[in-house]
Amino acid sequence: MEKLNFPAYDFKLKKNNNKTYIFDEIRMKWIFLTPEEWVRQNFIMYIKSKGYPLSLMNLEKAFSVHGVKKRYDIIVFNQIGKVNILVECKSFKQKINNNHFDQIMRYNIELKSTYLAVSNGINHYFLKFNLDNKKHEFIQDLPLYLK
Numbered sequence: 800m801e802k803l804n805f806p807a808y809d810f811k812l813k814k815n816n817n818k819t820y821i822f823d824e825i826r827m828k829w830i831f832l833t834p835e836e837w838v839r840q841n842f843i844m845y846i847k848s849k850g851y852p853l854s855l856m857n858l859e860k861a862f863s864v865h866g867v868k869k870r871y872d873i874i875v876f877n878q879i880g881k882v883n884i885l886v887e888c889k890s891f892k893q894k895i896n897n898n899h900f901d902q903i904m905r906y907n908i909e910l911k912s913t914y915l916a917v918s919n920g921i922n923h924y925f926l927k928f929n930l931d932n933k934k935h936e937f938i939q940d941l942p943l944y945l946k
Contacts, residue, residue: 803920850944
């Protein structure tokens with residue numbers, strides 16, 4: 800797979816019928832390795848490297864925004880079960896554009912996350928969202944996990 804803009808992480812990979820699979824430590828199963836999945840798995844390890852336990856992470860679950868079904872890539876909850884980080888992953892073959900920021904903002908109408916991230920594995924964008932005034936600002940990085 801493509802070299803991404805992350806540290807090198809150790810992944811369990813296997814081949815089956817000429818297809819590559821990666822072991823997902825959150826879902827505890829082998830997942831077909833697509834370019835977007837490669838970004839997602841690297842981003843999971845990046846979040847883990849900031850101290851966030853895997854037990855607070857959730858992947859690819861359906862939810863609805865104004866009655867329209869959507870599906871997020873990665874969510875990290877805080878200790879009381881509220882969404883703290885919402886991540887939208889794109890394939891490394893795809894350039895990040897305003898549509899991706901619009902997408903994560905729409906998702907956040909329902910999910911109400913404090914931190915947002917959009918990544919294609921090469922470029923990572925981080926935002927902090929103020930729920931009181933409904934404004935966001937770009938930030939340098941996601942915060943470290945505080946127990």
